[in-house]
Amino acid sequence: MPSLPDVMTPDAAQLAQAAGGEGRAPLETGSPEHDLFTGLTRLGDTTLILGHRVSEWCGLAPVLEEDIALANMALDLIGQTQLWLGLAGEVEGRGRDADALAFRRDGWEFHNLLLVERPNGDFGRTLMRQFLFDAYHLPLLKALEGSTNPRIAEIAAKAGKEVAYHVERSADLVIRLGDGTDESHARMQSSLDALWGYTGEAFIGDAVDARLGEAGVMPAPESLRSDWDRTVNAVLAEATLERPASDFAHKGGKQGRHSEHLGHLLTSMQWLQRSYPDATW
Amino acid sequence: MYAQMVKSEAANDDPALLAAFQARIDAGERIEPKDWMPDAYRKTLIRQIGQHAHSEIVGQLPEGNWITRAPTLERKAILLAKVQDEAGHGLYLYCAAETLGVTRDDLTEQLLSGRMKYSSIFNYPTLTWADIGAVGWLVDGAAIMNQVPLQRTSFGPYARAMVRICKEESFHQRQGYDLITKMAQGTAEQKAMAQDALNRFWYPSLMMFGPSDKDSVHSTQSMAWKIKINTNDELRQKFVDQTVPQAKYLGLTVPDENLKWNDDKDGWDFSEPDWNEFYDVLKGNGPCNTDRLSARQKAWSDGAWFRDGLMAHAKKAEARRVAAKVAAE
Ligand SMILES: [Fe+2]
Ligand SMILES: [Fe+2]
Ligand SMILES: [Fe+2]
Numbered sequence: 001m002p003s004l005p006d007v008m009t010p011d012a013a014q015l016a017q018a019a020g021g022e023g024r025a026p027l028e029t030g031s032p033e034h035d036l037f038t039g040l041t042r043l044g045d046t047t048l049i050l051g052h053r054v055s056e057w058c059g060l061a062p063v064l065e066e067d068i069a070l071a072n073m074a075l076d077l078i079g080q081t082q083l084w085l086g087l088a089g090e091v092e093g094r095g096r097d098a099d100a101l102a103f104r105r106d107g108w109e110f111h112n113l114l115l116v117e118r119p120n121g122d123f124g125r126t127l128m129r130q131f132l133f134d135a136y137h138l139p140l141l142k143a144l145e146g147s148t149n150p151r152i153a154e155i156a157a158k159a160g161k162e163v164a165y166h167v168e169r170s171a172d173l174v175i176r177l178g179d180g181t182d183e184s185h186a187r188m189q190s191s192l193d194a195l196w197g198y199t200g201e202a203f204i205g206d207a208v209d210a211r212l213g214e215a216g217v218m219p220a221p222e223s224l225r226s227d228w229d230r231t232v233n234a235v236l237a238e239a240t241l242e243r244p245a246s247d248f249a250h251k252g253g254k255q256g257r258h259s260e261h262l263g264h265l266l267t268s269m270q271w272l273q274r275s276y277p278d279a280t281w
Numbered sequence: 282m283y284a285q286m287v288k289s290e291a292a293n294d295d296p297a298l299l300a301a302f303q304a305r306i307d308a309g310e311r312i313e314p315k316d317w318m319p320d321a322y323r324k325t326l327i328r329q330i331g332q333h334a335h336s337e338i339v340g341q342l343p344e345g346n347w348i349t350r351a352p353t354l355e356r357k358a359i360l361l362a363k364v365q366d367e368a369g370h371g372l373y374l375y376c377a378a379e380t381l382g383v384t385r386d387d388l389t390e391q392l393l394s395g396r397m398k399y400s401s402i403f404n405y406p407t408l409t410w411a412d413i414g415a416v417g418w419l420v421d422g423a424a425i426m427n428q429v430p431l432q433r434t435s436f437g438p439y440a441r442a443m444v445r446i447c448k449e450e451s452f453h454q455r456q457g458y459d460l461i462t463k464m465a466q467g468t469a470e471q472k473a474m475a476q477d478a479l480n481r482f483w484y485p486s487l488m489m490f491g492p493s494d495k496d497s498v499h500s501t502q503s504m505a506w507k508i509k510i511n512t513n514d515e516l517r518q519k520f521v522d523q524t525v526p527q528a529k530y531l532g533l534t535v536p537d538e539n540l541k542w543n544d545d546k547d548g549w550d551f552s553e554p555d556w557n558e559f560y561d562v563l564k565g566n567g568p569c570n571t572d573r574l575s576a577r578q579k580a581w582s583d584g585a586w587f588r589d590g591l592m593a594h595a596k597k598a599e600a601r602r603v604a605a606k607v608a609a610e
Pocket of ligand 2: 367370
């Protein structure tokens with residue numbers, strides 16, 4: 001009986017590079033440019049996917065003021081995506097702009113945190129996801145303001161102003177709903193419990209993070225944890241919510257290994273670009 | 282405006298007060314919330330402003346239908362900004378209505394129970410990306426046509442809301458036209474989508490101005506009160522005259538065989554929309570009536586716990602403040 005061929009799937013990074021194109025050779029894994037590209041897509045993919053999720057609420061929020069606030073927040077996140085992915089495309093130097101990166105990559109090439117691809121659930125789940133992310137996003141951007149890469153510092157400064165407002169808003173709502181009715185309390189607690197396992201990934205570095213941290217381009221993920229803990233503990237206490245004890249963390253999003261949810265999100269997000277590849281919009 | 286069938290109430294107030302009120306309006310004065318006004322003026326305005334506000338809110342749905350599928354980040358951002366504006370318009374308008382002595386919750390309840398209407402245009406579906414262009418170009422375009430004169434309406438808060446809203450609506454219209462221009466000048470498929478969008482949105486857009494003047498029974502009193510400034514047919518004509526050259530520029534065909542330039546009136550002759558369809562949609566039989574209303578009902582009932590939670594927190598916080606004050610004394 002003949003032996004079966006090797007069924008190992010090729011490395012995701014190689015597949016991603018093969019999918020690239022346009023003249024210039026793909027960036028070499030482990031090179032500073034490749035690290036920078038990866039770091040930037042982690043930032044841009046995370047804001048893109050969260051912006052998309054938030055925009056799914058359009059016209060369906062519990063009060064008009066929330067419709068306005070959510071649209072505004074999604075708009076900020078999409079704007080940040082344009083900057084991060086735009087810069088990623090420049091760094092890559094293979095002719096891909098922010099739109100090419102957003103609409104023409106497959107799931108394994110996306111480097112967003114798993115937290116932001118979690119489905120919206122009820123409004124409480126959406127708010128809790130937002131708060132848990134915002135409480136990380138703000139210290140991340142503050143640290144990026146000090147990046148040795150001036151382009152990154154500049155984008156972070158602009159985004160930081162927007163996100164300072166996001167966290168103020170989401171923290172306030174978590175507090176009010178946690179300490180509201182029995183029902184609102186229960187919903188916020190169950191949202192917290194359900195999302196908790198997806199928060200740890202943001203603070204776990206890999207080799208790319210280590211090299212970017214070493215070079216002062218992006219902060220080491222571990223260094224952001226204490227700020228996040230402080231904000232989360234203070235807000236949960238005021239909200240009368242109980243911080244889950246588990247410190248288990250789902251991982252993989254930053255490396256391109258996602259939940260099943262991302263594929264469905266990309267299917268609708270990328271549909272027009274994929275169906276009409278020759279069109280300009 | 283998105284208020285196409287507002288019944289004006291019969292007036293039965295003191296004739297002397299009525300005459301003085303009418304004289305103020307005729308003199309071009311603005312009526313403010315604290316001023317005396319006929320009951321019928323108040324009721325008609327509540328209905329008209331409420332209907333307009335509801336239209337802004339329901340109008341988020343056909344556009345939201347494409348936010349998650351917008352083809353570029355830029356287009357996604359533009360659409361998000363537009364929908365955010367529309368929700369903001371709803372907010373200003375509810376605030377203007379509240380100065381007349383109704384609450385937003387009241388008005389919402391009337392929308393959800395079907396006792397108040399929203400513009401029938403939003404009972405048509407957005408089926409392709411070109412529809413988002415057509416909505417901006419034609420629907421916001423028709424809205425502007427209606428609303429620009431209302432910046433001079435007699436009721437102060439309404440007129441002021443219109444000033445803010447009109448600025449944003451004209452922005453929406455230009456962006457919609459830009460979108461559909463890209464489609465009309467794009468690939469054969471894009472062009473086909475643009476034409477199809479115009480085919481489907483043309484007559485519903487003409488309906489936005491309300492029934493023909495000869496069938497519009499409620500206009501006279503509203504015009505005397507300057508709640509309505511132009512007749513339905515005047516505005517419809519203006520809209521057609523403005524839009525036909527825009528369609529030509531795009532290389533799109535207006536779906537009307539009778540469309541013909543008329544030198545005598547210095548405007549286009551055109552076919553009336555199918556008014557039976559208009560009344561069907563008003564009665565609830567448009568392609569999306571059920572979906573739109575149930576989406577709003579679901580959003581409202583799913584959000585009840587959220588609104589209750591915020592109220593309960595506000596009460597607790599107030600009780601704690603009082604307790605702390607007592608303890609300190
Ligand atoms: Fe409007
Ligand atoms: Fe509007
Ligand atoms: Fe608009």
